[in-house]
Amino acid sequence: MDSIDKTYAPVEYMPLEDIERPERYRPGGYHPIAIGDRLSDRYDVVHKLGFGTYSTTWLARDSNTKKYVAIKIAIAEANILESKILNSLALSEPSDEGYPGKALIPRVLDIFSLDGPNGRHTCLVTEPGMMALAEARDASYTRLFKLPVAKAIAAQVIQAVAFLHHRGVVHADLHSGNLMLRLPNSIDELFPGELYEKYGQPNVEQFVRLYGKPLSGGVPTHGVVPISLGKESELVPLSEAKIFVTDFGESFLPSITQRHHSNTPGILAPPETYFMPHEPLSFPSDIWTLACTLWEIIGQRPLFEGFNPSSDWMIKEHVDALGKLPCDWWQKWDARQRWFTEEAKRTYEGAGRQLANRFVDSIQEPRRESTMEDIGEAEKSALLAMLRGMLAFKPNERLPVTEIIESQWMLRWALPVLEKVAA
């Protein structure tokens, strides 16, 4: 979402695990919701699905259709471009033929506004997901998907990006927290009481203001821990390896909007954000982030690592994995001597991990240790060739998605598995 203040207010309330900070229920912030609320005369709030910087998302039962929906309630006065982009993607265009990725973008089922103590909030109604891929991995000890499941998911993410780029849209935040496993339709057969029996009653905790002060107006009395509808990543069967892409809050059309910054997590941001800050970002920036995200879907550890990393640390990661930067960028990078000689060799012997080592540490060994299928030699070459093409330093040298979708890895190893899911 564009131009929204991300700063956090000082701590005023007891923090609660897995619940949004109550400080963010303030004018211009979240809208207070309680389980059982009826929204827009139609949707009964049954549970909470999650929260982010710009919104809280609730599971509700649509009294008209008797189906469950996700209602994303934006912070007040937010400029919601997300619904405009989703609505335009939903329009039928003859050129969409041959883009299966269209089915992987959520349809906006309804949109309405809510007025409350913190302002006017746009509410976006879409299909509810089971859980984000990131959540399935976080719930798992191995942090791995079975290999066929990972391949089927990766193929769908590529198809989704192919459709978005075909329609002129850069997603701009393609991480595994924004890729959602689909819920089986059978969930709609459960009444809310049965849903609670299966997944547990909402876990509701009281918000407590520090120093015995009363809650500020606009803060709900209770917070709700999000429901867990899914399972650990390694338990996801191939039949459930169906996804959709969420959170178009960062998305933009390069033909209309000049975007120079990336709000995607630092470990996924492309190097042009550091070296070409005056050039607008475009489709290749999605391709870099897509490569990092495909790696995480197939492996156990991120491709590039860092905890709250500085840009210099990230560039060091890129050079370790992929080799020396193009000459002009190398000269521009003042911090290079902290880690490298002028030939881009590490100043400390043994330090630094190349792409091939990362492939072993992150993908092959963890898979073997978890007694899961690993990747054979021919597939490994095809996968690494595709990823290397996606990770070209200069954005204009990166593979476009039209070539990724036709890559050996996609055609020979990923799509055939995806076809089994559809069958």
Ligand SMILES: Nc1ncnc2c1ncn2[C@@H]1O[C@H](COP(=O)(O)OP(=O)(O)OP(=O)(O)O)[C@@H](O)[C@H]1O
């Ligand atoms: N359709 C959905 N089905 C299930 N859960 C959802 C859905 N949409 C959002 N969520 C949950 O809500 C969380 C926040 O949603 P989202 O990332 O879209 O919000 P945001 O405010 O734009 O956040 P940020 O930009 O900080 O990621 C997600 O991580 C997910 O857990």
